[in-house]
Amino acid sequence: MAELSENPVVALLPVLPNGELVGSAAGLxxxxxxxxxxVGVVVAPEETAGSAAEAAGELGAARVFAAGTPLVQQQLSxxxxxxxxAAVDSVGAEAVLLPHDVDGRDIAGRLSVRLGAAVAAxxxxxxxDEEGLVVHHSVYGSAFLTESAATHGTLIIxxxxxxxDHRAAPVSAQVETLPLxxxxxxxxxxxxxAGLVEESTRPxxxxxxxxxxxxxxxxxxxxxxxxxxxxxxLGAALGASRAAVDAGYAPYSYQVGQTGVSVSPDLYIALGxxxxxxxxxxxxxxxxxxAVNKDPEAPIFDIADFGIVGDAFDVxxxxxxxxxxxxxxx
Amino acid sequence: MRILVLVKEVPDSYGERRLNLTxxxxxxxxxxxxxxxxxxxxxxxxxxxxxxxxxxxxxxxTMGPASAEAMLRKTLAMGADGAYHVVDDRLAAADMTLTSExxxxxxxxxxFDLLIAGDASSDGAAGIVPAMVAERLGVPHLTSLDELQIxxxxxxxxxxxxxxxxxxxxxLPAVVSVTERMPDPRFPGFKGIMSAKKKPxxxxxxxxxxxxxQADVPRSIMLSVSETxxxxxxxxxxxxxxxxxxxxDYLAQERLx
Ligand SMILES: Cc1cc2nc3c(=O)[nH]c(=O)nc-3n(C[C@H](O)[C@H](O)[C@H](O)COP(=O)(O)OP(=O)(O)OC[C@H]3O[C@@H](n4cnc5c(N)ncnc54)[C@H](O)[C@@H]3O)c2cc1C
Ligand SMILES: Nc1ncnc2c1ncn2[C@@H]1O[C@H](COP(=O)(O)O)[C@@H](O)[C@H]1O
Numbered sequence: 001m002a003e004l005s006e007n008p009v010v011a012l013l014p015v016l017p018n019g020e021l022v023g024s025a026a027g028l029x030x031x032x033x034x035x036x037x038x039v040g041v042v043v044a045p046e047e048t049a050g051s052a053a054e055a056a057g058e059l060g061a062a063r064v065f066a067a068g069t070p071l072v073q074q075q076l077s078x079x080x081x082x083x084x085x086a087a088v089d090s091v092g093a094e095a096v097l098l099p100h101d102v103d104g105r106d107i108a109g110r111l112s113v114r115l116g117a118a119v120a121a122x123x124x125x126x127x128x129d130e131e132g133l134v135v136h137h138s139v140y141g142s143a144f145l146t147e148s149a150a151t152h153g154t155l156i157i158x159x160x161x162x163x164x165d166h167r168a169a170p171v172s173a174q175v176e177t178l179p180l181x182x183x184x185x186x187x188x189x190x191x192x193x194a195g196l197v198e199e200s201t202r203p204x205x206x207x208x209x210x211x212x213x214x215x216x217x218x219x220x221x222x223x224x225x226x227x228x229x230x231x232x233x234l235g236a237a238l239g240a241s242r243a244a245v246d247a248g249y250a251p252y253s254y255q256v257g258q259t260g261v262s263v264s265p266d267l268y269i270a271l272g273x274x275x276x277x278x279x280x281x282x283x284x285x286x287x288x289x290x291a292v293n294k295d296p297e298a299p300i301f302d303i304a305d306f307g308i309v310g311d312a313f314d315v316x317x318x319x320x321x322x323x324x325x326x327x328x329x330x
Numbered sequence: 331m332r333i334l335v336l337v338k339e340v341p342d343s344y345g346e347r348r349l350n351l352t353x354x355x356x357x358x359x360x361x362x363x364x365x366x367x368x369x370x371x372x373x374x375x376x377x378x379x380x381x382x383x384x385x386x387x388x389x390x391x392t393m394g395p396a397s398a399e400a401m402l403r404k405t406l407a408m409g410a411d412g413a414y415h416v417v418d419d420r421l422a423a424a425d426m427t428l429t430s431e432x433x434x435x436x437x438x439x440x441x442f443d444l445l446i447a448g449d450a451s452s453d454g455a456a457g458i459v460p461a462m463v464a465e466r467l468g469v470p471h472l473t474s475l476d477e478l479q480i481x482x483x484x485x486x487x488x489x490x491x492x493x494x495x496x497x498x499x500x501x502l503p504a505v506v507s508v509t510e511r512m513p514d515p516r517f518p519g520f521k522g523i524m525s526a527k528k529k530p531x532x533x534x535x536x537x538x539x540x541x542x543x544q545a546d547v548p549r550s551i552m553l554s555v556s557e558t559x560x561x562x563x564x565x566x567x568x569x570x571x572x573x574x575x576x577x578x579d580y581l582a583q584e585r586l587x
Binding site for chain 1: 348368425427449450453454457462465471473474476486492494495496498500509510548550552553554555556557558560563564565566567568569573575576578582584586587
């Protein structure tokens with residue numbers, strides 16, 4: 001087991017309603033392992049806290065603090081803030097990592113004020129120099145790269161989902177239960193939780209290796225089915241432009257871009273998307289970009305590695321057919 | 331009820347946005363400055379509540395350079411009653427710790443029942459400031475709301491969370507932030523624009539608020555900034571009936587399928 005006193009880095013690993021860790025957990029522990037010793041914190045209802053803590057070990061958390069408490073279903077952010085503050089206090093963390101998502105950002109904000117600690121947002125990588133931890137950011141849709149650090153003290157860092165490929169080696173975690181009966185953090189009450197109606201079997205958009213996105217060019221909700229078919233043929237996650245979301249072709253959670261999700265897959269396929277700057281901001285760090293668009297002047301072609309000027313309703317069915325033939329022939 | 335809306339001036343995301351490679355800060359010359367789109371929705375939420383018969387006074391609050399005054403005047407035309415502008419040269423490189431300290435101090439100075447912010451600004455995209463302000467003020471936060479109901483007794487709303495959505499509620503005072511799912515901001519009419527000219531706009535400094543930017547607390551500092559080479563296009567073909575097959579070839583050759 002790694003030496004626990006060496007630069008402990010605490011990572012909050014949120015737990016899904018079904019008891020699994022969120023998809024970003026592996027990346028958070030990987031990021032922690034890059035610069036120190038990963039210490040996981042899980043805050044979940046009693047039934048699931050234990051198994052989530054075990055799972056954290058498999059993702060590389062040498063030590064896990066597990067708070068099993070019904071409070072997570074009652075109070076927004078507060079239980080996680082309490083648990084993290086206790087974990088930081090216990091291990092003397094150099095940094096606390098959280099996912100850069102709606103829940104992670106709130107908890108990071110509260111915790112930084114509570115601990116009097118500096119905060120860095122939306123990290124795409126972490127490294128270390130003589131003076132300590134360095135946080136890497138990608139700004140304005142990755143047109144600029146910046147590095148930041150804390151002047152002193154524990155640094156609270158939110159990490160962009162899917163940005164860090166490094167993975168920590170699995171360990172059998174040393175689990176400690178964290179008692180959490182009440183919280184002194186002023187909190188909004190959670191009066192209802194509504195689970196997603198259709199649990200998609202597709203991979204998580206933020207972490208997927210391949211993303212297929214559809215835009216307004218697909219013309220209708222039925223037309224958007226073309227992007228779904230290609231996504232399923234490729235085992236890809238499904239994304240959408242804001243115009244497609246606004247038109248009701250896809251739910252908001254699919255939106256890629258400045259005000260949606262940022263993705264960095266190996267392959268990004270844009271169907272009927274013009275490629276507005278705000279869309280590019282969320283996908284231009286993809287390793288390979290493919291675009292199909294009727295308009296040869298569409299800005300998406302400026303960044304596409306392989307661009308097809310054509311009708312998606314001609315190109316995509318042929319692509320799917322060809323892929324099927326080849327996999328059958330192979 | 332007094333509603334404070336946290337509005338922010340940002341570089342227009344339709345234009346080129348640049349960081350100054352020496353200071354690492356937004357290059358103010360490079361782009362037009364506009365009201366952050368989502369904070370416009372926050373103003374809309376406040377103003378439409380005030381119009382709906384709710385006894386509410388709506389004040390705008392921003393921390394930003396002198397140029398932000400023009401943005402405040404323009405935004406006042408949407409129907410807010412007045413505006414506060416925290417402006418001080420010592421805020422030029424403010425991190426979130428200092429920004430939230432200033433906004434919380436200003437909110438206390440002005441007095442408030444409800445603070446409405448945007449969920450994440452298009453230049454910082456941090457989306458952390460509202461929860462920090464809430465913690466400093468010792469009030470609950472309901473952030474990233476896709477739906478918001480304001481009442482004398484409190485606020486309720488709905489927001490995304492892991493695997494679903496939460497319905498949330500809190501008594502006032504509270505801090506809320508809204509997403510771009512909320513109704514579009516209105517276009518101010520001629521009457522709004524004319525009356526905005528006479529609305530009170532008060533300037534506040536760090537000394538007015540008792541905030542010391544030099545205080546020895548941990549801060550986030552920028553170490554370096556560099557420009558990434560712009561991404562360029564690669565192969566581009568026009569479909570002549572076989573583009574689907576050509577794409578399959580390309581994907582196979584690049585080992586992507
Ligand atoms: C503050 C702000 C934030 C924003 N955030 C986001 C964001 O997060 N994500 C986002 O996506 N947008 C965002 N936008 C919106 C953005 O500016 C664009 O309006 C949006 O991305 C356009 O979506 P689109 O490409 O699907 O639609 P359009 O721009 O209408 O493009 C449709 C394209 O489809 C092509 N087409 C039509 N028919 C076919 C066909 N049969 N086959 C192939 N091609 C076809 C057309 O040639 C066209 O290029 C934001 C805007 C603002 C102001
Ligand atoms: N300088 C500022 N002045 C006023 N409001 C701000 C400022 N910075 C952030 N905010 C508010 O906090 C929200 C989220 O900002 P951020 O955390 O910077 O992404 C914004 O939409 C604003 O409502």
